[in-house]
Amino acid sequence: MAPTIGVFDSGFGGLTVLRELRNVLPGANYLYFGDTAHLPYGAKSVRTVAKYAIASAHFLEQHGIEMLVVACNTATALALDDIRAAVRVPVVGVIEPGAQRAAEISQTKKAVVIATDATVSSHAYQRALHQFGMEATEKACPLFVPLVEEGWVEHPVTEQVSHIYIDQVFQDAADGKPNGADVLVLGCTHYPLLRPLLRRVVPEHVEIVDSAESTAAKVVEILGKESGRGSTGNLRCYATDSIEKFQRLGGKFLGQPIENIELVDIEK
Ligand code: DGL
Numbered sequence: 001m002a003p004t005i006g007v008f009d010s011g012f013g014g015l016t017v018l019r020e021l022r023n024v025l026p027g028a029n030y031l032y033f034g035d036t037a038h039l040p041y042g043a044k045s046v047r048t049v050a051k052y053a054i055a056s057a058h059f060l061e062q063h064g065i066e067m068l069v070v071a072c073n074t075a076t077a078l079a080l081d082d083i084r085a086a087v088r089v090p091v092v093g094v095i096e097p098g099a100q101r102a103a104e105i106s107q108t109k110k111a112v113v114i115a116t117d118a119t120v121s122s123h124a125y126q127r128a129l130h131q132f133g134m135e136a137t138e139k140a141c142p143l144f145v146p147l148v149e150e151g152w153v154e155h156p157v158t159e160q161v162s163h164i165y166i167d168q169v170f171q172d173a174a175d176g177k178p179n180g181a182d183v184l185v186l187g188c189t190h191y192p193l194l195r196p197l198l199r200r201v202v203p204e205h206v207e208i209v210d211s212a213e214s215t216a217a218k219v220v221e222i223l224g225k226e227s228g229r230g231s232t233g234n235l236r237c238y239a240t241d242s243i244e245k246f247q248r249l250g251g252k253f254l255g256q257p258i259e260n261i262e263l264v265d266i267e268k
Contacts, residue, residue, distance in 0.1 A: 002233050003223055004029040006065030006089075008056050011039035012246060013145070013189025014071030015253035017094065020216035021069065022235075025228025030235045033060050034250070035266070037240035040145055041074040042116025042188070049118065050079035054086045055266040059238070061087045069219060070094065073187050073211065074116050077124035090222065095128050095187070097218040098211030102183045103132030105207055110180045112169050112206075113138045115187030116145065125187050137181060141165045141188075148190040149249060154197060162194070162201040170203055178203070185209045193253070237261040 005025070007018045011034045018032055033056050035041075041049050053075040057068055068091045070076045070083060076093035084091045102111045111134050113125040120140040129136040143165075147158045172179045184206050186192060192210050199208065220228070235258075239246040243261045250258045 002027045002029055002230060003066045003227050004031065004064055005219070006030075006057075006060035006063075006068045007032045007071050008053065008060060008068060008075070009034055009072040009189055010041040010052075010075065011036045012149075012250040012253045015250050015258075016189050016192045017069060017071035017212040017215055018235075019254050020210075020212045021219060022232075024216045024220050024225075025223065027230035027233050028223075028228040029233040031060055031063055031065055032235065032237045034237065034239045034246060036242065036246060039241075040116070041072060041078075042118050042142065042145060044074075044118060046078045046122075049075055050082045052266075053079045053083050057083050057087050057091075059264065059266055061089060065089055067092065067219070067223065069215065071189055071212070071215070073189060074118045077115075077119040077122040092215060092218055092222065094189075094211040094215045095124050097214035098185050098187065098209055099125060099128035099132055099134070101214040101217075102129060102185050102209045103134050105209070106134060106183045108180045108182045109133055110135045110137075111183040111185055111209075112136070112166075112181045113185040113187045114141045114144075114165070114169075114191065116140060117142050119187055125185065129185075137169055137179065139165060139169045141191075144188065144194060145190050148193050151252065153193045158194065159197055159201065162198060166198070166201050170206070181206065183207050183209055186211060189253075235260065238264045240264060240266060
């Protein structure tokens with residue numbers, strides 16, 4: 001029997017993770033929960049993010065998931081342990097798989113991580129990368145989420161903003177020389193959409209690691225490739241705010257139109 005996998009995010013961004021999951025496990029059934037009423041998580045506190053994330057995880061558990069993927073980097077960074085403690089199903093976050101992949105491909109053992117303010121302040125990526133023997137420089141890029149949601153993924157303004165955020169990060173603060181990092185980790189659900197633009201901005205020798213891809217690979221490792229074989233499984237989406245907006249924006253993140261969206265209120 002195909003497994004039912006729950007995917008949770010603060011909004012539409014986690015659909016980039018769902019997209020990767022469906023690439024590798026097309027036969028699984030998916031329940032996607034986007035907490036759009038409380039978006040963005042990236043500027044919120046641990047307490048608030050944990051409260052919303054736990055309520056969303058409970059909702060998905062009550063709807064029969066067998067595994068929960070926390071697609072939101074901010075929720076993973078701030079509340080993964082709390083979410084794990086709150087549900088009975090296995091929970092996979094996006095940070096450890098991304099950090100592991102970075103360590104596998106890095107020669108210099110130095111990475112740059114870009115993410116939301118909250119993720120960077122938590123230093124969750126730095127800790128995860130340390131466990132794999134890596135040093136990390138973290139950089140918050142808070143303007144990227146609204147720019148992506150505006151659809152400006154190939155816009156001169158976004159390119160300029162990227163240069164402002166990124167050019168200096170690959171230099172040593174002390175002497176301005178290259179800092180030796182050879183990997184850039186995309187530590188936010190929205191950033192995979194900026195990958196072609198970032199490829200032009202980031203130094204050529206730097207490889208880009210997408211946490212969405214690494215997380216999907218991790219889920220395959222746990223469930224086994226066989227579990228997701230067969231014809232395309234069902235996808236059902238839940239959102240805590242406007243269905244119309246979810247449909248309009250979500251399609252861009254998933255790479256295909258989305259039907260089957262239900263409005264839910266987890267605060268009841
Ligand atoms: N999903 C969030 C993340 O990956 C980005 C959007 C938000 O701030 O809620 O960190």
